[in-house]
Amino acid sequence: MVLAQLGGSISRAIQQMSNATIIDEKVLNECLNEITRALLQSDVQFKLVRDMQTNIKKIVNLEDLAAGHNKRKIIQQAIFNELCKMLDPGKPSFTPKKGKTSVVMFVGLQGSGKTTTCTKYAYYHQKKGWKPALVCADTFRAGAFDQLKQNATKAKIPFYGSYMESDPVKIAMEGVERFKKENCDLIIVDTSGRHKQEAALFEEMRQVSEATKPDLVVFVMDSSIGQAAFDQAHAFKQSVAVGAVIVTKMDGHAKGGGALSAVAATKSPVIFIGTGEHMDEFEVFDVKPFVSRLLGMGDWSGFMDKIHEVVPMDQQPELLQKLSEGNFTLRIMYEQFQNILKMGPIGQVFSMLPGFSSELMPKELDSSNPKLMNESRMMRIARGSGRHIREVMEMMEEYKRLAKIWSKMKGLKIPKKGEMSALSRNMNAQHMSKVLPPQMLKQIGGMGGLQNLMKQMGSSKDMMGMLGGGDK
Numbered sequence: 412m413v414l415a416q417l418g419g420s421i422s423r424a425i426q427q428m429s430n431a432t433i434i435d436e437k438v439l440n441e442c443l444n445e446i447t448r449a450l451l452q453s454d455v456q457f458k459l460v461r462d463m464q465t466n467i468k469k470i471v472n473l474e475d476l477a478a479g480h481n482k483r484k485i486i487q488q489a490i491f492n493e494l495c496k497m498l499d500p501g502k503p504s505f506t507p508k509k510g511k512t513s514v515v516m517f518v519g520l521q522g523s524g525k526t527t528t529c530t531k532y533a534y535y536h537q538k539k540g541w542k543p544a545l546v547c548a549d550t551f552r553a554g555a556f557d558q559l560k561q562n563a564t565k566a567k568i569p570f571y572g573s574y575m576e577s578d579p580v581k582i583a584m585e586g587v588e589r590f591k592k593e594n595c596d597l598i599i600v601d602t603s604g605r606h607k608q609e610a611a612l613f614e615e616m617r618q619v620s621e622a623t624k625p626d627l628v629v630f631v632m633d634s635s636i637g638q639a640a641f642d643q644a645h646a647f648k649q650s651v652a653v654g655a656v657i658v659t660k661m662d663g664h665a666k667g668g669g670a671l672s673a674v675a676a677t678k679s680p681v682i683f684i685g686t687g688e689h690m691d692e693f694e695v696f697d698v699k700p701f702v703s704r705l706l707g708m709g710d711w712s713g714f715m716d717k718i719h720e721v722v723p724m725d726q727q728p729e730l731l732q733k734l735s736e737g738n739f740t741l742r743i744m745y746e747q748f749q750n751i752l753k754m755g756p757i758g759q760v761f762s763m764l765p766g767f768s769s770e771l772m773p774k775e776l777d778s779s780n781p782k783l784m785n786e787s788r789m790m791r792i793a794r795g796s797g798r799h800i801r802e803v804m805e806m807m808e809e810y811k812r813l814a815k816i817w818s819k820m821k822g823l824k825i826p827k828k829g830e831m832s833a834l835s836r837n838m839n840a841q842h843m844s845k846v847l848p849p850q851m852l853k854q855i856g857g858m859g860g861l862q863n864l865m866k867q868m869g870s871s872k873d874m875m876g877m878l879g880g881g882d883k
């Protein structure tokens with residue numbers, strides 16, 4: 412997710428400022444310009460960025476800061492507060508209550524992920540013991556009802572819709588009435604996706620809202636919408652009483668800054684974010700931990716929540732008891748590894764720890780430039796992994812050795828399954844001789860021995876089987 416890059420850029424700007432011996436107005440301006448650039452590149456609306464910059468300058472009056480105060484901390488806190496302010500409209504959204512009927516209507520642009528999000532929202536509450544139900548009032552897109560029906564059936568959530576009826580208002584009303592009678596406590600109405608320019612569809616959305624009288628209207632927004640986010644969100648807000656925002660596709664390559672702008676446009680908080688296509692890839696959104704993670708300041712409460720989520724509460728005392736008795740078995744190790752895997756993408760988990768931005772891990776892991784691993788990074792890895800810096804350096808040496816070998820293999824065509832002869836043609840003795848350590852090549856019998864060996868490998872059925880099946 413590119414928002415992580417935004418966090419990385421902001422953290423770097425603060426870090427650079429921290430490196431300066433004296434923090435004067437020039438240094439502060441440079442830092443703020445850097446942050447402004449990063450926010451604009453991430454598609455945050457220009458006016459919001461400009462306001463933020465002015466506010467920080469107002470708060471951080473360098474002359475007023477008494478000597479001895481930690482200026483960096485004050486500036487970092489001001490940036491943190493401003494980002495939080497941008498994402499927090501200051502009033503919480505309506506929160507449905509379990510056991511008491513609430514109608515929640517979903518609106519948004521076409522393809523924003525509305526239908527998927529409706530089911531995720533229902534599923535999330537169902538897991539917590541609610542009785543949700545889904546109503547498909549999208550008569551505009553062919554296949555919308557089928558999609559909702561499929562999702563709802565998979566999650567075992569009751570649904571209502573029609574293949575025949577073309578009036579969304581009628582369907583919405585019937586669905587809501589029916590589920591009220593069935594004592595559902597969360598009735599979710601999915602509406603058709605629309606565009607700011609489509610006046611008729613906006614009118615239809617308004618009518619559905621008037622007829623079903625939702626307790627909450629949720630605006631679903633794709634995180635990749637970019638600079639258009641503010642205007643689009645604003646147009647929705649003018650037609651219906653948007654009370655909350657859900658940002659989808661936060662797992663993708665979206666810049667995500669539009670999400671920040673949408674909050675400002677609707678003056679409504681983000682309540683959840685969608686992080687994948689699956690039903691449970693859905694997270695509650697909290698402003699402070701989010702900004703904290705964005706700035707690499709960590710999120711301890713989120714980290715502890717994850718731990719509680721993956722190690723069931725009832726198993727925790729038992730586990731502690733076993734460990735305190737010195738009873739560390741292979742099964743415990745296996746289960747703990749499984750639990751760690753359940754915590755989700757490792758980058759996401761690490762971003763909850765202070766000093767880690769989720770951008771850092773992929774950058775380091777996916778870079779083929781060993782120079783990126785400078786001394787301070789290696790020191791950090793050594794500290795974090797409880798290893799000696801020497802061991803990290805050895806690992807990097809090993810990485811460089813392997814990278815060199817692989818660079819010699821450049822141009823090697825990887826055969827498809829069932830094309831072993833292509834592999835033997837490509838992976839000729841010349842290539843192999845470059846890869847093998849000289850000692851080993853000598854033992855095999857030099858170039859001649861290697862050619863022989865490769866011929867044997869090529870004709871051996873077992874070897875081909877091992878390598879993915881041979882030509883028939």
Ligand SMILES: Nc1nc2c(ncn2[C@@H]2O[C@H](COP(=O)(O)OP(=O)(O)OP(=O)(O)O)[C@@H](O)[C@H]2O)c(=O)[nH]1
Nearest residue numbers: 521522523524525526527604659660685686687688
């Ligand atoms: N990666 C990812 N994909 C998502 C997420 N949420 C939804 N999608 C995908 O986005 C696509 C569009 O989602 P829909 O739910 O059909 O969108 P919609 O807004 O209901 O579409 P309309 O009915 O045309 O308005 C689907 O392929 C979803 O699987 C998410 O959080 N992450």
